[in-house]
Amino acid sequence: MSPSRRSVLAASALGLGMATVARAGRPTSNAARFSLKFAPHDGSFVSRGDVIEQIAFAADQGFTAWEDNEAVSRPPAQIDAMAKALRQRGMTMGVLVASMPKWSQFRPLLGADDGAEREAMLADLGPAIEVAKRLDAKWLTVVTGFMDPKVPIDLQTARIIELMRRAGDVAAQHNVVLVMEPLNTITNHPNIFMRTIPQGYMIAKGANSPGVKVLADLYHAQIQAGNLIPTLQSCWDEIGYIQFGDNPGRLEPGTGEINYKTIVGWLRKRGYAGVIGMEHGNSLDGRAGEDRLIAAYREIDAA
Template identity: 40%
Template sequence: MKRRDFTKNIIAGTGLATLPSFAKSADQVNLVTPQPAFKLKYAPHFGMFQNSAGKDEIDQLKFMHEMGFRALEDNGMMGRSPELQKKIGDTMAKLDMSMGVFVIDGGDNWKTSLATGKQEFKDVFVNTCKKAVEVAKRCNAKYMTIVPGYFERNLPIGVQTANVIDAFRRGAEIFEPHGLVMVMEPLSDNADLFLRHSDQSFLICKAVNSPSCKILFDMWHMQRNEGRMTQHMDWVWDEIAYFQIGDEPGRKEPTTGEINYKFLFKHIHEKAKATNRGEFILGMEHGNSIGGKEGEMKLIEAYRASDLA
């Protein structure tokens, strides 16, 4: 089947334009012929394949689908126009793709600190959660990333933790009626951040005690902060709702660093099956190790090599 005919069959009757042609490579992934779906639900982000698909978000979505990806994540979704948010959601629905996380962004999350207990920060968080509900409806999202911000050196850690729990309970109250889930992400970017470890996130989830407050287990951050990832996953498993990917060092695609993603993907899949957790979305929150179309083909090859056998 020709590539254009394949696309037309997928989205017949939708009124969506087909993708432009892409260059072939005899030795690498064929960017013209549709590829089989990956066994796991990996979620690229916009810009990851723009050398092959162009800058238009809808063309990029179709390209992702044709290369075998069945999900998308977009940290910046809240900054897009309502019209584009809906168009993205409608396109994914027609292609049977799932929406992964977007970030609950109140303007400058890095300067916010829910750990301080300050009402101004809590108000911004709550108001942004309310806006996020409408964004999620437009793009068919279920999961939204939250971060509590900076550590407060003038307060005991227990008080800070209680302040974060209080704020996250407020957020959960907003999302629960809509069946939405905020996923807290422990980070490794710098030592001043409050939330850095999976056990710390687990404690907060248990205290918030809501199906709308879970953990985003970013394997790049957790390799840098903790290591022993399968052990830490297992300890906090029932509170994990979402995973993200990035090899270390470099935060690029699997096979470019020290993390054995083939082993981790198998572990996640088998444990999810054993615990009746269904299918996780695995967000590709990393860069490309090589630029241009060549790098995009190499990235797809890396996921083929790391996918389930």
């Protein structure tokens, strides 16, 4: 999501199956469909071509979801082409970004005494929601800015709860959900405001809106606090979306310390049927990296 984050999300592609037949007007594949809605993104299979060709390739490998942090900045014609490709393949659209900090400026300060940046964040929602509608998307990512060193944390928290209540009212009117993403301060995002899933849980509870939930990015959660499954268990009723990425390196499952097989098993027991964003890069360049990416998800899907 930040420039460094986006640079790590570049990869490539060969795959396991090729499209063969069409049933009910929808292309299918020799590759078995994943049982969970793992969602690659633009860059996961970059050797296959542009984002439309990557969607087609992902579907041919059995993926049933997609996510795109950059959707709001794309040309309208490309957004419509993506929507068409996803519908034809029966794929669920995952998150797109509604509100993201200006990383180089360490803004916004959403808990500041001056409310201008809170109003600007609310103004960002309209265009993002319109793009979400065109893509049949339900979830929009929100990052709640940076800490203001001049304002007590309790005041900042109260102001952000009120902001998210207002934002949730807007989202609920359009049947979408804003998922607030806690980020780690240790490796990637110093001085970010929302740092842990429980902190997001507190703000979601305070906002008390069906339009506000928490995005549990397990890469960030592992760095900042660990204890992933108990944390998910405690905060489950306010978690609206999940993203995977191993640590260290923010690469595919199996490259680091997180036991994603166990996490997948736990999610199955919970009956989780939502999207799981593949918010990470590939450990190898080129098509070898894309092969490894697919194999990593086959392994945890079979757990």
